[in-house]
Amino acid sequence: MDMRNARLAGVMAEFDGPQKILAAAKAVKKEGYRRFDAFTPYPIEELNHVIAGDESRLPLMVFLGGLFGCIGGFSLQYWINVYAFPMNIGGRPLNSWPAFIVPTFEMTILFAGITAVLGMFALNGLPHPHHPVFNVDRFALATDDKFFLWIEAEDPQFELAKARSFLEGLSSVAVSDVYDD
């Protein structure tokens, strides 16, 4: 990579165990850094909690998606059977709602499920094929068996030398600067 025009994006430390990165993430947070993230080969609940907190807008989004499917699915059937194509079968009510429950239910699930997937992508900012962290050679191991933690240069209290030595002190295996090409 050509470093001459590259912009410093952050500094990254590698760890070889889940306990170590968990301790490191707690220390980084305690030190006052806000813009940092961990990269792990599998979800580690406590680590996700330390970094991302408990909050997520996803459940609300999925609820609204399901509500849309539910109301939309029922309304469509109501409109078709009562207004667009009314069929009088032995004087039975046009709005025969018990028969509409099944498609309404299926539409609820369909829209909630699609919202769950698209919402997850949207909240995570994915797809995002190019990201500065991929410029670290050993980062390929983040999807294998190594654990990474980086502090972004955007963090208000970021100073390269300070952040580097801080991460080096956290039982990391290696620390490298991350450049955005």
Add this chain to the structure above:
Amino acid sequence: MAESTPKGAAVDNPLLASGHTPGSVTDKISSVVLSGIPKWWYVVTALTFGLVMMLFYALAVLLVKGVGIWGINIPVGWGFAIVNFVWWIGIGHAGTLISAILLLLRQDWRNSINRFAEAMTIFAVACAGMFPLIHMGRPWRFFWMLPYPNTFYLWPQFRSPLIWDVFAVSTYAIISILFWYVGLIPDMATLRDRTKNKIARVAYGVLSGGWRGSARHWHNYELACLLLAALATPLVISVHSVVSFDFAAGIIPGWHTTIFPPFFVAGAVFAGFAMVVTLGVPLRQLFGLQDFITPKHLDNMGKIMLATGMIVVYGYAAEIFFAWYSKNPFDIYMVLNRMEGPYRYVWFALILCNAVSIQALWWTKVRTSVVGIMIVSMFVNVGMWLERFIIVITSLHRDFMPSSWDMYYPTRWDWAIFIGSLGLFLTLMLVFIRVLPSISIFEIRMLLPGAKGGEE
């Protein structure tokens, strides 16, 4: 184990052979995809692909000549197409049960089998969906079943279980594909980072959407998986219930019973687990994945087969009891006709496969033996197909008026399309095993001792 890392910290875990590390799990499972293609794969795929060609030929003849090439008639208007449809969609249900219900119940053992079980679901639903389409006679007009504004000013009949089926099955197919895809994202990122092939790297990179394993992403990802599981759980129960409404809402003796929805759902899980075993055992033997699919898994699957199988047997008993209790001559005749009529051999084979053979699963030795559970699963695969045959054919062929009775004999085109759909299913599975990890890599890493990061 306060100080230990996953390396060298493996303890005895019946779900996973000891001595594994996150790295060795990655190596072992991704090597199935990334190493060279074994010879047997070409041979088997050639055979199954030959069956796909037979399917295409039979479908072409069907489209040219029409459904008259089948053995269907009046009164037996449904025939093999609906038998196969119900059988295939039932098989799919075990995949959703494993991926959704067992996730909600925190059954860790599902982590080794959920991926290929979900693939099985999708391919089984694809095979299932084909049958009602071709059974319509003019499949190119399938979109008439969907509610869309058209120049006829016509709309679908939402009071019919057949339209409910369209909604249930298509929702099921879409949600199953989404769930499967979401589960694959982290593993496709692993393959992206490991493959040496440039085209494969781009393909896995695009499909994984640039996944980088960020803790913030995992947080939303795990929520999305849980929410999808919570949505898929009632969905899977609704799908086979709705399929059973196709029958139960009819007035034919043998169909018009209230036990059908739970009976169908139990039968679906029963058939599906038999198919998971049928696919999982060869997968584990041929690719040396014994470390991940252990006797413990076979044991658990055997238990579920036994439990759901006994519910199915209860369903048979209930049908007979209610025919007797109702004093309805048509219902009583339907039951006696199954046992003594022209299709009695099918009924006896059904009882042998679904009620008698599964009794072997009471023994742990049978459940944990590769050969034992494989033999029982084969019986169940056949038995559940026979059950659908009995429900569809014997109920229709002799209904209320003896003057309208008739026999149903499948033709070679019925067989060609049924066996061809088996070929399609197996071909899709074989291709899947070659291009995507058939066991979830990241979920196996989570099973490793010390993986949670806390003090253990």
